[in-house]
Amino acid sequence: xxxxxxxxxxxxxxxxxxxxxxxxxxxxxxxxxxxxxxxxxxxxxxxxxxxxxxxxxxxxxxxxxxxxxxxxxxxxxxxxxxxxxxxxxxxxxxxxxxxxxxxxxxxxxxxxxxxxxxxxxxxxxxxxxxxxxxxxxxxxxxxxxxxxxxxxxxxxxxxxxxxxxxxxxxxxxxxxxxxxxxxxxxxxxxxxxxxxxxxxxxxxxxxxxxxxxxxxxxxxxxxxxxxxxxxxxxxxxxxxxxxxxxx
Amino acid sequence: xxxxxxxxxxxxxxxxxxxxxxxxxxxxxxxxxxxxxxxxxxxxxxxxxxxxxxxxxxxxxxxxxxxxxxxxxxxxxxxxxxxxxxxxxxxxxxxxxxxxxxxxxxxxxxxxxxxxxxxxxxxxxxxxxxxxxxxxxxxxxxxxxxxxxxxxxxxxxxxxxxxxxxxxxxxxxxxxxxxxxxxxxxxxxxxxxxxxxxxxxxxxxxxxxxxxxxxxxxxxxxxxxxxxxxxxxxxxxxxxxxxxxxxxxxxxxxxxxxxxxxxxxxxxxxxxxxxxxxxxxxxxxxxxxxxxxxxxxxxxxxxxxxxxxxxxxxxxxxxxxxxxxxxxxxxxxx
Numbered sequence: 001x002x003x004x005x006x007x008x009x010x011x012x013x014x015x016x017x018x019x020x021x022x023x024x025x026x027x028x029x030x031x032x033x034x035x036x037x038x039x040x041x042x043x044x045x046x047x048x049x050x051x052x053x054x055x056x057x058x059x060x061x062x063x064x065x066x067x068x069x070x071x072x073x074x075x076x077x078x079x080x081x082x083x084x085x086x087x088x089x090x091x092x093x094x095x096x097x098x099x100x101x102x103x104x105x106x107x108x109x110x111x112x113x114x115x116x117x118x119x120x121x122x123x124x125x126x127x128x129x130x131x132x133x134x135x136x137x138x139x140x141x142x143x144x145x146x147x148x149x150x151x152x153x154x155x156x157x158x159x160x161x162x163x164x165x166x167x168x169x170x171x172x173x174x175x176x177x178x179x180x181x182x183x184x185x186x187x188x189x190x191x192x193x194x195x196x197x198x199x200x201x202x203x204x205x206x207x208x209x210x211x212x213x214x215x216x217x218x219x220x221x222x223x224x225x226x227x228x229x230x231x232x233x234x235x236x237x238x239x240x241x242x243x244x245x246x247x
Numbered sequence: 248x249x250x251x252x253x254x255x256x257x258x259x260x261x262x263x264x265x266x267x268x269x270x271x272x273x274x275x276x277x278x279x280x281x282x283x284x285x286x287x288x289x290x291x292x293x294x295x296x297x298x299x300x301x302x303x304x305x306x307x308x309x310x311x312x313x314x315x316x317x318x319x320x321x322x323x324x325x326x327x328x329x330x331x332x333x334x335x336x337x338x339x340x341x342x343x344x345x346x347x348x349x350x351x352x353x354x355x356x357x358x359x360x361x362x363x364x365x366x367x368x369x370x371x372x373x374x375x376x377x378x379x380x381x382x383x384x385x386x387x388x389x390x391x392x393x394x395x396x397x398x399x400x401x402x403x404x405x406x407x408x409x410x411x412x413x414x415x416x417x418x419x420x421x422x423x424x425x426x427x428x429x430x431x432x433x434x435x436x437x438x439x440x441x442x443x444x445x446x447x448x449x450x451x452x453x454x455x456x457x458x459x460x461x462x463x464x465x466x467x468x469x470x471x472x473x474x475x476x477x478x479x480x481x482x483x484x485x486x487x488x489x490x491x492x493x494x495x496x497x498x499x500x501x502x503x504x505x506x507x508x509x510x511x512x513x514x515x516x517x518x519x520x521x522x523x524x525x526x527x528x529x530x531x532x533x534x535x536x537x538x539x540x541x542x543x544x545x546x547x548x549x550x551x552x553x554x555x556x557x558x559x560x561x562x563x564x565x566x567x568x569x570x571x572x573x574x575x576x577x578x579x580x581x
Contacts, residue, residue, distance in 0.1 A: 053470070055469075055470060074469070074472075074474075075469060075470045075471070075472055076472040076473075076474070079472045085470070087470060089467075091464070091466065091467035091470045091471065092464070092467060093459070093460045093463040093464045093467055093468070093529075094463055094464070094529075095459055095460075095462075095463040095529045095530065096456070096459065096460055096463070100456060100460075104460060104467070104468070104471040104473070105468070105471035105472040105473045106471075106472075107453050107456065109452075109453050114452060115452050115453035115454065116451050116452060116453075117451060117452065117453055117456060159471075
């Protein structure tokens with residue numbers, strides 16, 4: 001028997017006050033794949049990943065993980081199912097420092113009733129984690145409000161790496177990054193892939209998409225218009241799908 | 248500290264010295280500032296009035312600010328998380344009157360009376376939390392509505408006061424704790440303990456961290472898997488309980504449950520804001536709230552000793568708040 005896909009959606013739809021943001025999207029992703037999700041603005045990419053991350057509930061359709069139907073009501077549910085997401089806005093708290101953001105929602109604490117933060121332990125774990133990822137920051141005590149775009153991204157990545165999820169979703173990860181920072185990010189994506197993680201990455205940057213993905217899914221006005229293996233297509237064809245939709 | 252916006256990067260080098268900027272950018276800059284203003288006020292009043300600098304007068308000030316201080320400690324937690332509770336004063340009156348009426352008109356003891364009063368306060372706070380988080384009503388509107396409802400119900404229950412005769416009840420407001428030669432008023436001790444509890448919560452617990460995190464970016468917290476609604480409801484509930492407790496101390500202090508005894512919640516909220524808590528959330532320290540409460544108390548007391556008319560005291564109080572908030576705004580431009 002074939003192993004079921006790690007992520008599968010069947011007829012997934014989302015309506016916002018009568019506007020169709022996602023229309024009957026059915027995709028199936030095999031474990032270990034790096035999937036690029038592309039499309040013009042308003043194509044439904046972010047809506048799709050928000051449903052996969054539990055940030056939005058679908059209006060219709062179903063989602064299956066390893067063949068089992070799941071229903072996410074809260075991002076917590078997705079996390080329990082080993083799905084971690086780096087959102088476009090990175091979802092960091094500016095008034096907290098790097099360590100506090102990396103551990104947000106997963107704090108180590110002493111005394112289960114009072115939940116006294118075990119800061120020393122979290123600082124040392126954060127330092128190790130960043131070192132392991134090859135990320136350099138001035139100090140894990142630096143507040144996020146004082147960080148550059150790349151350092152913020154690194155903080156968000158470290159959070160995902162810490163969670164050790166099997167499925168990692170990245171929403172426009174390179175949009176705010178400089179050349180070197182983009183390079184580091186793509187390297188990190190490849191490292192995640194080597195670790196056997198399944199990755200879904202939204203990007204506008206065709207070069208990045210073709211460099212790291214195994215497969216490219218194109219959405220247009222909420223519909224799935226193409227699902228191609230990266231090796232069997234080229235940027236021109238994908239751009240054509242993005243602009244003209246299904247042929 | 249390498250990526251921090253430097254004065255050079257902002258083109259301000261010539262006007263403001265770098266060490267000063269570093270001080271201003273500290274999270275606790277407000278606390279230092281308030282501390283020096285408070286110190287200056289104390290020095291000024293000590294010079295101007297022979298009665299100001301004495302332990303007796305210090306405790307008068309302490310007693311006068313203790314009720315606001317207790318409510319402010321709980322309100323600080325809520326406001327750092329980005330919430331706001333304008334029903335604090337109404338809850339204080341409802342709680343104090345409830346306990347006094349139960350004691351006066353039934354044969355229940357103080358434990359039951361306090362439990363019912365605090366139970367009602369808890370429920371009101373919880374209801375505020377549900378309306379704000381689950382229904383999504385703006386906190387200002389929701390809690391003003393609640394203020395009217397609670398105030399109306401309190402006055403409908405009893406329009407006059409209910410005298411308190413229970414000695415335990417009176418002692419939480421009027422009692423003193425002898426410490427060597429000092430007789431520290433119990434309400435002052437209760438205020439300091441409340442502030443300490445709030446400080447420890449903010450500084451050392453996961454709950455405290457989430458209060459700051461939710462105040463800064465609630466959606467990021469939700470996406471990090473935190474049950475934001477539950478924490479918000481808890482904070483509104485805590486604000487209600489805190490106000491209820493402050494109301495009990497107030498009733499002990501005045502010796503009667505009075506349906507309109509507590510001043511307005513605005514004095515609590517303005518003290519919190521004076522202390523450096525931002526209405527938009529994510530910023531603030533309990534030390535600031537303590538200093539804010541004390542500064543208001545010292546100014547009022549000192550001006551009274553200098554025979555400054557109460558109307559002008561109000562003008563000064565309002566001006567101090569406006570100046571403090573304006574300076575904070577200006578600071579953010581640096």
